[in-house]
Amino acid sequence: xxxxxxxxxxxxxxxxxxxxxxxxxxxxxxxxxxxxxxxxxxxxxxxxxxxxxxxxxxxxxxxxxxxxxxxxxxxxxxxxxxxxxxxxxxxxxxxxxxxxxxxxxxxxxxxxxxxxxxxxxxxxxxxxxxxxxxxxxxxxxxxxxxxxxxxxxxxxxxxxxxxxxxxxxxxxxxxxxxxxxxxxxxxxxxxxxxxxxxxxxxxxxxxxxxxxxxxxxxxxxxxxxxxxxxxxxxxxxxxxxxxxxxxxxxxxxxxxxxxxxxxxxxxxxxxxxxxxxxxxxxxxxxxxxxxxxxxxxx
Numbered sequence: 001x002x003x004x005x006x007x008x009x010x011x012x013x014x015x016x017x018x019x020x021x022x023x024x025x026x027x028x029x030x031x032x033x034x035x036x037x038x039x040x041x042x043x044x045x046x047x048x049x050x051x052x053x054x055x056x057x058x059x060x061x062x063x064x065x066x067x068x069x070x071x072x073x074x075x076x077x078x079x080x081x082x083x084x085x086x087x088x089x090x091x092x093x094x095x096x097x098x099x100x101x102x103x104x105x106x107x108x109x110x111x112x113x114x115x116x117x118x119x120x121x122x123x124x125x126x127x128x129x130x131x132x133x134x135x136x137x138x139x140x141x142x143x144x145x146x147x148x149x150x151x152x153x154x155x156x157x158x159x160x161x162x163x164x165x166x167x168x169x170x171x172x173x174x175x176x177x178x179x180x181x182x183x184x185x186x187x188x189x190x191x192x193x194x195x196x197x198x199x200x201x202x203x204x205x206x207x208x209x210x211x212x213x214x215x216x217x218x219x220x221x222x223x224x225x226x227x228x229x230x231x232x233x234x235x236x237x238x239x240x241x242x243x244x245x246x247x248x249x250x251x252x253x254x255x256x257x258x259x260x261x262x263x264x265x266x267x268x269x270x271x272x273x274x275x276x277x278x279x280x281x282x283x284x285x286x287x288x289x290x291x292x293x294x295x296x297x298x
Contacts, residue, residue: 030171034240042228139198166208179244
């Protein structure tokens with residue numbers, strides 16, 4: 001696919017807009033979800049709680065016995081970013097900055113788990129500190145409790161009940177859409193299918209990601225939204241970014257006002273702004289229609 005006019009490929013879907021893909025983006029191509037993956041992981045946690053496979057206040061060490069007993073962090077705290085863990089794991093010295101998580105494999109992750117008490121920067125529950133490491137640990141605990149791989153659990157407890165496909169950690173190469181370098185050549189995405197997967201490694205087509213957002217926030221098909229969603233007043237939202245992709249998803253629960261924006265390249269903050277602008281326009285639309293109706297009646 002060719003980028004058009006040098007502008008960032010972008011797509012947008014929402015409750016009051018026609019789905020659109022611009023500048024080489026596509027609604028049916030797989031793109032990186034980045035940290036929107038955390039919403040899936042948090043929903044998986046709540047589904048496994050409902051299935052009585054885990055307790056939301058279980059301590060991590062119950063499911064990951066290599067974690068030091070002094071670590072009192074719970075699954076709830078991991079999901080809510082109140083675990084006190086650092087934002088990122090300490091990456092190996094040989095890490096390639098062009099692919100930072102490729103060197104964070106199973107062996108490195110086990111070493112982190114053995115030292116998890118040392119990586120807790122604040123007492124669990126004391127403060128909110130966004131942590132990718134926390135979600136890697138949460139995913140590992142859920143795998144141990146569910147006796148299955150993360151992606152299998154996600155399909156069984158989240159995607160299958162919602163009848164959503166086109167969300168995976170390993171999309172077919174001929175359907176993948178990634179960023180491009182200055183010559184217009186596709187750039188290799190980050191390797192995020194190891195321990196960091198539950199924090200940011202899922203891929204989705206924009207139409208599937210939109211179906212996920214509406215199912216979880218608008219229809220509440222799986223109950224109350226998971227604690228992984230960020231909250232601003234009535235708004236539930238989450239964003240995500242990798243080196244070359246960014247996404248913003250949000251909704252006002254109980255309404256049809258929702259949006260999902262995905263962009264390839266450019267600054268992630270622009271993606272957030274695009275999404276918020278679309279939501280603001282959607283909230284004002286009924287007021288404009290009411291005004292038009294009053295003008296017609298006068």
